[in-house]
Amino acid sequence: MKTITRLEREIEKYESRTPGSKALWQKASRSMPMGTASNSRMYDPYPLFIARASGSKVWDVDGNEYIDHNLSFGALVTGHRHPAVIGAVSAQLAVGTMYGMSHALESDLAEEICRRYPFLDRVRFSNSGTEATLHALRLAKAYTSRAKVIKMEGAYHGLHDSVMVSVKPTDKEWGAHDSPSPVAACEGVSIDGTDTLVAQFNDLDSLQHGLRESGDQVAAVILEPVMMNVGVIPPKPGYLQAVRKLCTQYGALLIFDEVKTSSMSYGGAAEVFGVVPDIVCLSKSIGGGFPLAAFVSTSKIMEVIESRKMMHAGTYNANPVVVAAGLAALRQVLTPDKYPVMRSMSDHLADGYRAILSEGGIPALVTNAGVNGAVTFGVESVSTYRDWTKMDTKMWQCFWFGMVNRGVIAQPYWWDEQWTISVAHSEDDIDRHLEAFREVVSEGLLYL
Numbered sequence: 001m002k003t004i005t006r007l008e009r010e011i012e013k014y015e016s017r018t019p020g021s022k023a024l025w026q027k028a029s030r031s032m033p034m035g036t037a038s039n040s041r042m043y044d045p046y047p048l049f050i051a052r053a054s055g056s057k058v059w060d061v062d063g064n065e066y067i068d069h070n071l072s073f074g075a076l077v078t079g080h081r082h083p084a085v086i087g088a089v090s091a092q093l094a095v096g097t098m099y100g101m102s103h104a105l106e107s108d109l110a111e112e113i114c115r116r117y118p119f120l121d122r123v124r125f126s127n128s129g130t131e132a133t134l135h136a137l138r139l140a141k142a143y144t145s146r147a148k149v150i151k152m153e154g155a156y157h158g159l160h161d162s163v164m165v166s167v168k169p170t171d172k173e174w175g176a177h178d179s180p181s182p183v184a185a186c187e188g189v190s191i192d193g194t195d196t197l198v199a200q201f202n203d204l205d206s207l208q209h210g211l212r213e214s215g216d217q218v219a220a221v222i223l224e225p226v227m228m229n230v231g232v233i234p235p236k237p238g239y240l241q242a243v244r245k246l247c248t249q250y251g252a253l254l255i256f257d258e259v260k261t262s263s264m265s266y267g268g269a270a271e272v273f274g275v276v277p278d279i280v281c282l283s284k285s286i287g288g289g290f291p292l293a294a295f296v297s298t299s300k301i302m303e304v305i306e307s308r309k310m311m312h313a314g315t316y317n318a319n320p321v322v323v324a325a326g327l328a329a330l331r332q333v334l335t336p337d338k339y340p341v342m343r344s345m346s347d348h349l350a351d352g353y354r355a356i357l358s359e360g361g362i363p364a365l366v367t368n369a370g371v372n373g374a375v376t377f378g379v380e381s382v383s384t385y386r387d388w389t390k391m392d393t394k395m396w397q398c399f400w401f402g403m404v405n406r407g408v409i410a411q412p413y414w415w416d417e418q419w420t421i422s423v424a425h426s427e428d429d430i431d432r433h434l435e436a437f438r439e440v441v442s443e444g445l446l447y448l
């Protein structure tokens with residue numbers, strides 16, 4: 001009861017600071033479901049409406065300033081409106097927005113991506129993470145002439161049907177430990193006759209079970225090397241290497257969905273963990289704030305596209321504005337020297353959280369990897385989605401509103417998300433972030 005009262009008080013404070021957002025949300029609700037362009041952006045009582053952004057900050061329509069660790073769900077590792085990106089986009093705008101025909105920048109960007117994943121040599125572009133994983137899975141199916149894929153329980157890879165399976169299943173639905181049941185993620189997705197099998201991340205038994213049962217029909221195993229859509233769950237030592245071996249043994253391709261993890265280092269999670277996937281899916285940070293995605297593989301596998309056995313197309317693919325933004329982001333902003341700086345800031349934030357939580361005697365787990373991290377309240381250790389569901393979501397809501405009222409968007413709203421650090425963040429931003437958290441804790445906001 002006490003927690004609810006404190007939460008209600010913080011929400012009242014939020015409402016008193018943000019009347020402009022409320023009015024715009026009420027207007028938007030008359031023409032858009034939930035009043036938002038994405039289910040993920042809606043939360044009670046209403047979401048913040050943003051007026052402008054720069055570097056590590058955003059300002060809402062009431063003029064409140066926030067240190068931004070939402071960063072557009074982790075896409076803006078360059079920070080908002082990086083001058084190099086804006087300069088490249090402005091130059092491109094002067095000569096054309098879209099051609100629907102080839103242009104010189106495309107292969108420059110493809111080469112830049114292949115430098116980061118030196119074991120892969122072919123790139124195709126699209127516009128969102130959803131498209132990247134859709135095409136990657138089709139590529140694996142076309143290449144292997146097999147129909148099934150294995151994904152991890154709790155993992156989010158976008159909105160197409162073959163991955164809208166077991167995204168957030170309940171304990172009533174999820175089935176046996178070593179052979180999780182495929183569960184439709186929402187109404188409108190049918191799992192009747194689905195070709196998607198489900199395993200648990202960090203649990204080789206469940207993967208082995210799926211491969212033993214259906215191995216000769218499995219085209220690919222798709223996973224995030226660090227699971228990022230349930231807070232942050234790092235792989236156990238040796239887990240990714242073992243998955244690689246099993247895929248090779250069963251003739252299935254290994255797909256790394258690096259839509260988020262590519263910003264762990266210059267060569268993404270593949271470099272960090274020393275594991276070579278067959279296909280990598282990219283989006284978010286590679287676009288520098290514009291909708292860009294790619295699936296990346298070898299010439300041997302991409303031969304099914306080269307020979308026109310598999311169709312891949314798209315009106316907006318590699319449009320020159322977005323490619324100019326991506327090239328500037330990768331060549332001028334996200335250079336090799338930047339990753340250690342961002343990682344060290346993220347470590348600083350994680351250590352600060354741990355110290356404050358421990359001083360306050362608050363049970364929570366802080367995990368971080370690369371530029372991302374998360375506080376998972378009420379649990380001691382998490383290695384699978386099932387562990388993560390035990391978190392205290394009420395405490396998390398107190399945390400989020402407490403932070404936002406103190407000028408820090410600690411992460412996107414919803415407890416499955418995580419913080420992101422950009423090149424625009426400074427040590428001062430991290431100190432202010434931790435100061436706000438210290439205040440939230442010392443005011444007893446999180447105590448049950």
Ligand code: PMP
Binds near residue numbers: 156260283
């Ligand atoms: N894969 C991962 C790992 C993601 O985190 C996301 C989005 N958060 C997607 C795919 C889907 O990307 P998009 O929203 O651009 O379709």
